[in-house]
Amino acid sequence: MGLNDGPIQDQHRPQPVDAHGLSVHQGLPGQIQPATLEEGNLFSGQPGFLTTRLDAVVNWARRNSVWPMPFGTACCAIEMMASAATRYDLARFGMERMSFSPRQADLLICAGRVSYKMAPVLKKIWEQMPSPKWSISMGACASSGGVFDVYSMVQGIDTIIPVDVYVPGCPPRPEGLIYGILLIHEKIKQSAPTSEDEWNAVDMLPETGSYLPRDVVDRITLPFGNSTNQNRSSGLVSTGAVVRVSDRSP
Amino acid sequence: MSNDGFKKGLDALDQGPAPSDAPADGAPPQAGGLPPHPTVDALREQFGPGVLRHELVAGDEHIVYVPAERILEIMGWLRDQQGYDFLQDLTAIDYGGGRMIQVVYQLWSIQRKTNVRVKCELPLDGLEIDSVYFLWRAADWMEREVYDMFGVVFRGHPDLRRILMPYNYAEGHPLRKDFPLRGRFSRAEQTRRALSMKTEDHYSPGELETAHMLGQSVPDPFNQAETADQGGQFGGMGGAG
């Protein structure tokens, strides 16, 4: 929101390549290149008066009937269920039809921690969702690994699938999830469906199996501060009886 | 005040380590120094030197150390003669630093309402012990978990394979003290391994053999299109979530 001047850079666009033919990741701030689109007539692929009116209608239809795919794994799934229940009703947004088949879903809500064993499932489900699709990473564990900076947890599902909105919290209150959903509605409102070329899937790099290169994955999954070296931080008193291996940095 | 014992414990911590009362030659402590427990006494009577040590912790929890070679007969005797029909827990402790790994069995007798904890110590180069699968079926998954997390092999278990980690997990046994918290590989490598799992990696060897004998290929667990016609009955819950 407000980081670039042109239309919102969409992660589903084809990734530009550099001189070596490797795709250049464009997901991080500072690297965004706004697209330049010129006015044109209808069917030329450029936005014009009629196409923007059509865009508005299409976006209105899309955002008022988003069908979520609840990918609930842990505690956040309970809050997602609570937001679909009577007090924080999701039906007022047209979202009560939780589709458990990804083929009929628009919005993947990843609610809960994702382990490396579950990661291929998540990726497969994302791939099975037809475009247009959006994703919400609900909760701290899905956004960054949360409290679980351990050997078996994915440190943020954005290392595996592209994420549109992150909802912080552990678990986020249903109001928080609904705010995230409203941000998705805003994003849909500002998209330009009739002016885009194709909805391409993001590249899958063989070095990681996901759309991010190896060094980016390692950098965004670094631990925060001293969180994993606690055998030193509160080791002002150490009995020395049992030594825990101090943390290995990647 | 009932908190006296606890305050003495914390005072002892503040004072620091004190010389031990145990004999210097490593002989086990004398029997009978602790409050009696009917099972421990019966075990001593039945197995004699099979009871290596008897400890009392946390006020009323009795622990018996037994040698690993005799675990099956001792456990069988406990279940059949002493009525310990409920295996509450089966786990292991790694103290690190090359020390022995303790396999811990927590037993409860529903009829007699008594607990006992049995421990076996295994050296790191000999992490094998007999399985109690055929005594208590509860040991099935608990032993698989100890194998997965510590690398202890349970002889005689019909299906000893990893349970919590993926079947082709190559970083080792996580709950060992020499295993770092974040794993041995970098995050990018862990991601690559996770995302490059083939269909066969998701199945146990038994299922692969079953499929082979049935003349089928195993269903791709994550390809909904393949199982859509079979799974259609659960696919949508009437749109009601």
Place this chain on the structure above:
Amino acid sequence: MALRRVVYNVTRNPELSAGGSLVHAPIVPVQGEAREVHEDFSGEHMLINIGPQHPATHGVLRLVLELDGETVIRCIPHIGYLHSSFEKLGEYRDWNQIVPLTDRMDYLAPLIYNCAYAMAVEKMMGITVTERCKVVRVILMELDRIFSHLLWLGTTGIDLGAFTVFLYTFQQREKIYDLHEDLTGARITTSSTRIGGMMADLPAGWIEKLEQFMTGFLPVLDEVDTLLTNNAIWIGRTQNVGGISGEDAVNFGLSGPNLRASGVPYDVRKDRPYYDYETYDFDVPVGEHGDIYDRYLCRMEEMRQSIRILRQAIDRLPGGPINIDDPRVILPPKTAAMNDMESMIHHFKVVMEGVRAPVGESWFSVESSKGELGMYVVSDGGSKPVRWRVRGPSFINIAALPHMIEGTLLSDVIAVNASLDIVLGEIDR
């Protein structure tokens, strides 16, 4: 068509490389446990896969079924899709820092886990908490038992097609969420106990709100009872389905309503009472047939008995401090810590070094809503555990699932799975 009998089983321990990865797993015939499959040339068995992402498996559980038409011949559950290594993480956290981890294991009854963990560490250290703390913890544990059974009722209803029950139970759960939030600040991840006491005492008006909830809850429970208990569809789908005998249940290590529905009257609150449970007047429902319907009846009655215990606990709630008095364990009150040097130093030490527990260990269990929840804590004299093991009841309960569903129909698999009341957080830990 001749029936050919095939006996096959994976019996040898798989051969593993030094790193633990699978190298070879041969099939050899075995004495003892072997599964017979009658292979009939006119029919064909089929392997299907349910999950791990599935609306009805209550989390990321994967079941591989070998079907003969609609009948389940074999079931192999696969778990580990939510393995968050709580136990390893606990070895790097202080005793009090583990309390937030316990919420996230059984997120349907977090206060039971908080209390069970604190009770295990207090037993290991030899701490006896104050009388008020005991009664407050009993209140919180029974409240969360109701909380968890309500969710079980709602999701089992949904799995078997009764959607209204889900809405009713979630509405009641919202009221318990409000109670959680008033007490601890969070709806689900409460983290309200500390070693030696609680994070905070009950706020003013909390008991009144609890009583209001209790008054409003029983009519709703009666209404759900009316909807389900004598309902022909419900009875048809749950009676004589997924049964397990008493001896098998004990041998499989089942606990909680799953065990009691099979006729075994084992309840930790009655057999190894803690926190004066022997002085409370309550009954424990025990079933007969071990099928889904008996488990349903047991859980419904347990909710009513929990209300009974809650009433008694509220009546006997004493005044007095909620935390014990030892500054080496419990944080001093903030006013003291800000005003006098000694309290400030105690505060510093407890926060920075953590509570230090003398060498020892303890295996302690409570009756959680899912079954017998055991916590095994081992200390080496420091502020972090050497080992923290959680005996999650659902882990053991789900291992008995194949035994319960072999021979039943495919549609019963979902019903039996729902009736076991599993939560994947404590299965996979």
